[in-house]
Amino acid sequence: MPVFFAAATEHAGVLLSLFLMIFAAKLMAEIFERLRQPAVVGEILAGVIIGPSLLGWVSPSEFTTIIAEIGVIFLLFTVGLETKPESILRVGKRAFLVGTLGVILPFIAGYFIAIWWEGVFVEAMFVGAALVATSVGITARVLGSLGLLDKETSKIILGAAVIDDILGLIILSTVSSLSTGGVDYFGLAKTAGLAILFTVVVGTAGARSMKLLAPRVDALRMHRPFFNIGLILCLGLSIASMYVGVAAIIGAFLAGMALAEPTEENHTMHRMTSGVTEFLVPFFLVNIGMQLDLSVFRDSTVIGLALLITFFAVITKFIGCGLGAWGMTRREMGQIGVGMIPRGEVGIVVAQIGLSLGVISKPFFASVLFMAVATTLIAPPLIKLFFSEDKDNDGVDDVIVETDISDEFTRIG
């Protein structure tokens, strides 16, 4: 029957999954907006609901994971487009301190919780590593929708996320080599050096080169040259950063930053890019929610471990990053602290690596997974709360929510 042929050849099943993901995401976003809660939380919960934990309509597959990955890549590219490199450099020292303290405290906490919970050395190191890496996508999404991406604390969070990712890479390299027998210090130094070199070189030279090349891009005969060159740069640097060892989103963020100035007045390019981002981000958020495995709660002792790890993941990141902003106002310290809480996809990836190496046991894996999703659900309301005084309280934020990022900047900046 042709219906089945069509279904088979046109991959109706995969398209149906994508449809269900975006439909559930937008339905929950609408409900959460009406309840004056962050839409991000609604979209992650949509994943919990339609995912294997509850309804089981859609399961995380290789396809949903790749689409989710492209979604968060475009999210950070869009954020980069609104971020001039100087604004990050200006807060560089502080971002470094925030990133570093925000890595050390969660790592120590994770390590000792695991040791105390009968974990062995390598396992405890892995749990520590899984607590380290911030998933800046969630925070960027919330701050973007509130129109607060150009605040100084937002810049510090973005800069600290880059530091955080590089330190996370070094820690993950170390604990991985521990598990496969002995640390290769030379290899480790090479990994770290390459990651730092890549980030610094692309971060500084990228914007300067694009500024010089802008007239040439403008002279291209292809349709929409800046949009298309942006796509190529975004995907190209994302992949390059993966091969260097840092997260793809770091490359995407650097690509966006490189184009921030040349495309500043190019509203069409920004709007077309935001179209791609708006289309793909729901898949990123729903895919996080789908990872949640509520079956851990069948074992009551694992409940305790999951809640303990989540509690310390939140508190150590909050205190560590907050302390890194010492000297700023208390509210700003709090803003930075909550902004770094979400672990999301990064924590999940670390846990999966631990599982694939066979060094992390099921209860720890389940707990880290729970922590990764739970922190993404806890953070957005806290971010909204801590940043609430920075918005006008006359209802204008409702209007801002209806505009895209580029609008928000002309509105605020």
Next chain:
Amino acid sequence: MPVFFAAATEHAGVLLSLFLMIFAAKLMAEIFERLRQPAVVGEILAGVIIGPSLLGWVSPSEFTTIIAEIGVIFLLFTVGLETKPESILRVGKRAFLVGTLGVILPFIAGYFIAIWWEGVFVEAMFVGAALVATSVGITARVLGSLGLLDKETSKIILGAAVIDDILGLIILSTVSSLSTGGVDYFGLAKTAGLAILFTVVVGTAGARSMKLLAPRVDALRMHRPFFNIGLILCLGLSIASMYVGVAAIIGAFLAGMALAEPTEENHTMHRMTSGVTEFLVPFFLVNIGMQLDLSVFRDSTVIGLALLITFFAVITKFIGCGLGAWGMTRREMGQIGVGMIPRGEVGIVVAQIGLSLGVISKPFFASVLFMAVATTLIAPPLIKLFFSEDKDNDGVDDVIVETDISDEFTRIG
């Protein structure tokens, strides 16, 4: 080593394929624009070059095929957004005649070529069926980039493509059931009836409902309500049309048409949607090119068959559709004739079904595949040629190429 972990977990290989596809597409688009040739041809050739036929950097995979499918879905959605239902209804009769004659002639030609070339009955029926279905995506892309989508002949082509697809479904159902033993006339009538009912009901009621619902959509609290409702409608109707048996792009086109009037003034929504389309369409075009299997030319007799089938595919569609437009000017008849030539992904799908049913032999499969890609390469220059007098010849079309569809409409309309 974390590099490999990152590569494994973040699917660097798939992202690398996507990067290579978009990079090659845009490079070739730029070269072709400079040579004053249609960018579409350059992007399809990019697929031939990086695909298995030549460099072998990227092969068509399930992932590239799905992304390509989503690309052509969004392409037709964007075209639908610029097409008011009345403008199609107004040309309905003519479109019906164009679609019908454009199906009969190629089918007969395909059947007799195959019989003459020692094909058996069912095989010949399949070759005929593969020559039937027009891939309107290619034509829509060329006409869109020339800013000619709102011409009467463009509307006739779009309407005829819908008819063409429904007739193609009926033919494919018939030949498929022949190959699996006897035609089930009741099932066939059901399939045909359902497809026609779906198209007519969605085509007529869709726009009316969306017009009524527009104020409610506008009142939604979610970010960018029209864009997001558009995404949901586009994916939802694409999937629905697949399950009904017609191509996903028909559903996407109907979804776009339903939203054409309510979003007429919503330039942000149009631009965001065009961002998604511009991002995804290169994957559709490159994926077509990657299907080309140049190894058929190792067998000189197959060369003859491939060229023969291609020649008749072009000529019968041109004459059939052109005759359907009898009564219009010769140039308009020619415009409609060339607009219906591309077979692209539809011809490939039919050939693949024939192969999977084991009724089509390798030489015919290779020749149909060649014909499908070749017609997409032949048509764009012909379309450009036949429509050339409809543009100002003062170089303004260069400017139009740099604008997106919504711009073109304010410019022309």
